[in-house]
Amino acid sequence: MAARVDLDGKPIKPLTICMIGAGGFIGSHLCEKLMAETPHKVLALDVYSDKIKHLLEPAGAHPWSDRIQFHRLNIKNDSRLEGLIKMSDLTINLAAICTPADYNTRPLDTIYSNFIDALPVVKYCSENNKRLIHFSTCEVYGKTIGSFLPKDSPLRKEPEYFVLKEDESPCIFGPIEKQRWSYACAKQLIERLIYAEGAENGLEFTIVRPFNWIGPRMDFIPGIDGPSEGVPRVLACFSNNLLRHEPLKLVDGGVSQRTFVYIKDAIEAVMLMIENPARANGHIFNVGNPNNEVTVRQLAEMMTDVYSKVSGEPSLEEPTVDVSSQEFYGAGYDDSDKRIPDMTIINKQLGWDPKTSLWDLLESTLTYQHRTYAEAMKQAIAKPAAN
Ligand SMILES: NC(=O)c1ccc[n+]([C@@H]2O[C@H](COP(=O)([O-])OP(=O)(O)OC[C@H]3O[C@@H](n4cnc5c(N)ncnc54)[C@H](O)[C@@H]3O)[C@@H](O)[C@H]2O)c1
Ligand SMILES: O=c1ccn([C@@H]2O[C@H](COP(=O)(O)OP(=O)(O)O[C@H]3OC[C@@H](O)[C@H](O)[C@H]3O)[C@@H](O)[C@H]2O)c(=O)[nH]1
Numbered sequence: 001m002a003a004r005v006d007l008d009g010k011p012i013k014p015l016t017i018c019m020i021g022a023g024g025f026i027g028s029h030l031c032e033k034l035m036a037e038t039p040h041k042v043l044a045l046d047v048y049s050d051k052i053k054h055l056l057e058p059a060g061a062h063p064w065s066d067r068i069q070f071h072r073l074n075i076k077n078d079s080r081l082e083g084l085i086k087m088s089d090l091t092i093n094l095a096a097i098c099t100p101a102d103y104n105t106r107p108l109d110t111i112y113s114n115f116i117d118a119l120p121v122v123k124y125c126s127e128n129n130k131r132l133i134h135f136s137t138c139e140v141y142g143k144t145i146g147s148f149l150p151k152d153s154p155l156r157k158e159p160e161y162f163v164l165k166e167d168e169s170p171c172i173f174g175p176i177e178k179q180r181w182s183y184a185c186a187k188q189l190i191e192r193l194i195y196a197e198g199a200e201n202g203l204e205f206t207i208v209r210p211f212n213w214i215g216p217r218m219d220f221i222p223g224i225d226g227p228s229e230g231v232p233r234v235l236a237c238f239s240n241n242l243l244r245h246e247p248l249k250l251v252d253g254g255v256s257q258r259t260f261v262y263i264k265d266a267i268e269a270v271m272l273m274i275e276n277p278a279r280a281n282g283h284i285f286n287v288g289n290p291n292n293e294v295t296v297r298q299l300a301e302m303m304t305d306v307y308s309k310v311s312g313e314p315s316l317e318e319p320t321v322d323v324s325s326q327e328f329y330g331a332g333y334d335d336s337d338k339r340i341p342d343m344t345i346i347n348k349q350l351g352w353d354p355k356t357s358l359w360d361l362l363e364s365t366l367t368y369q370h371r372t373y374a375e376a377m378k379q380a381i382a383k384p385a386a387n
Contacts, residue, residue: 004038006276007351014039017274018084020075020121021094023048025218026135026210029267030092031055035064040274042068043084045075046095050225051217076117085124090274092133093121097183099219101231104179104332114186122190126197131204131281133273136191138164138211138288138339139184142172147337165342166209166284179332191284198282206273206280211288211341215263215361216368224376231329234258238300239369242307243377247321251328254297254320257338261289262361265354272350279349286341289354292361293340306362311370 004012017034021027023046031052034040044052049070055062056070075081075095085091097106097113118134125132146153146161155161163169171188173181197203219236220226221243231237241248269287273280294302297320304319325333346352 004275007272007279008276012275014041015089015274016041016043016087018043018045018088018091019094020045020091021096021135022046022070023051024094025051025215026213026263026267026270027094028052028217029215029263030094030270031068033267033271035062035068038271038275040067043071043088044068045071045073045081045084047072047074075121076112081120082124082128085121085130086128088130090131090133091121091125092135092270092274093118094135096135096187098137099231099233100180100183100333101329103181103183105330107179107182107332110182111186114183115190118190119193122194122197122203125205126201126203129202129204131206131277132194133206133208133270133280134190134194135208135210136187136284137184138209138286138341139336140171140188140191140209141169141336141339142181142184143174143336144338145170145172159340162338163290163340163342164286166286166345174334177332178334180329180334195284204277204281206282207284208270208273209284209286209341210261210266211286211339212258212260213263213266213287214260215365216372218263218365221369221373221377223380224373234296234299235365238303239366239373242303242311242366243369243373244381245313245316247316247319248300248304249323249328250297250300250320251323252325252335253322254300255295256335257293257295258299259288259290259293259339259341260299260358260361261287261292261354262356262364265289265356269346269350269352272352276350283345283349285346285349286343287346287352288339288341288343289356290340290343291354292358294358302358303362303366306359307366307370310363310367311374 022044028051097110141164144162146156194205214235219232221240222230238248304315308315
């Protein structure tokens, strides 16, 4: 492997990385990249390993086999955590409950997972002088300032009323009874704690705010590789509907807007943070693709077209159906109206820009979904329900 250099031309020395939540969607892509393209070593911590099985098994069979070690543990209650952080140069914390269907129905688990369970990780990094890259979320911005203006106000079109900036935008959440914001609020408080550890105790940290990263291995398909009644994030919900040839459900009219970034583009940004500590430490980074904005309805329409192309199956005459948030998520749901990341800071510090268009990233992702699940879905539908 050619010697790696950082953005300032300095050689990068091989690191040992303690990756918590390595078995999840983002963790699996980050492990893949680190194994295939770098000399770094990963201590992969998670309660699940299915999504990184291909990197771990068969034992000893891959060129990277001696550089990845899986530790099955729950960070809530495992005394091995501090030792693993101490053995590493860098800790990356991805562990979280991060599915909107949980925020209003399991608010306690959500708050514990995103704040309380992350506390020891921050403490061990700070006490042992270890660098921390912590995964927060774009949800910390909550709603845009523009959403509070009258519907017909021309100011709504002005970027200063909706573009989300790390160092300027306020965090605007709904009332406490809208438990949707339990996640965003817990993430905001852990960000503030990490920032304070940096200011008062010199913790070297980087905070990542992902803006809807999507791609293969995101979440699960209900009834195939996850619970039948489970509600994953929108990519997996719509994939499930497409695989079942049923209409895609639009919550509250599908008017909310999102920007989607391809997981492989976003992983490049994380790699730059890992390998350029002098440029990344002390910063909060938006990581998203401001060029890929759609309403949820437009996303549903595009996914329907792309899926028809990659599967060769015609789409339904009525490809979407409206559903209320009360019916879909239950009481206490609320929504972010619009999410455009400002890219100035990440661009200046790390020179990173996203590349993949929404159509292209949906084409590769839905090709993966079709190859991975279409056959299993056919069999599941054909089989009479077991009970
Ligand atoms: N995917 C996105 O677009 C997105 C957007 C915003 C924020 N994030 C943040 O990025 C991080 C990773 O997200 P993801 O999409 O990969 O989610 P994910 O659910 O696929 O991955 C999280 C992983 O953490 C593990 N985990 C959770 N609690 C744990 C515990 N107590 N002990 C050990 N392991 C535990 C889970 O088993 C899972 O494998 C999360 O912090 C999430 O809030 C992701
Ligand atoms: O079947 C569905 C699923 C979802 N939706 C809508 O699609 C939009 C996106 O929903 P997602 O499930 O992907 O989640 P959100 O974008 O709201 O939040 C996500 O953002 C960033 C991360 O922190 C988390 O991964 C998650 O909180 C929401 O407006 C939701 O109401 C539907 O209309 N139909």
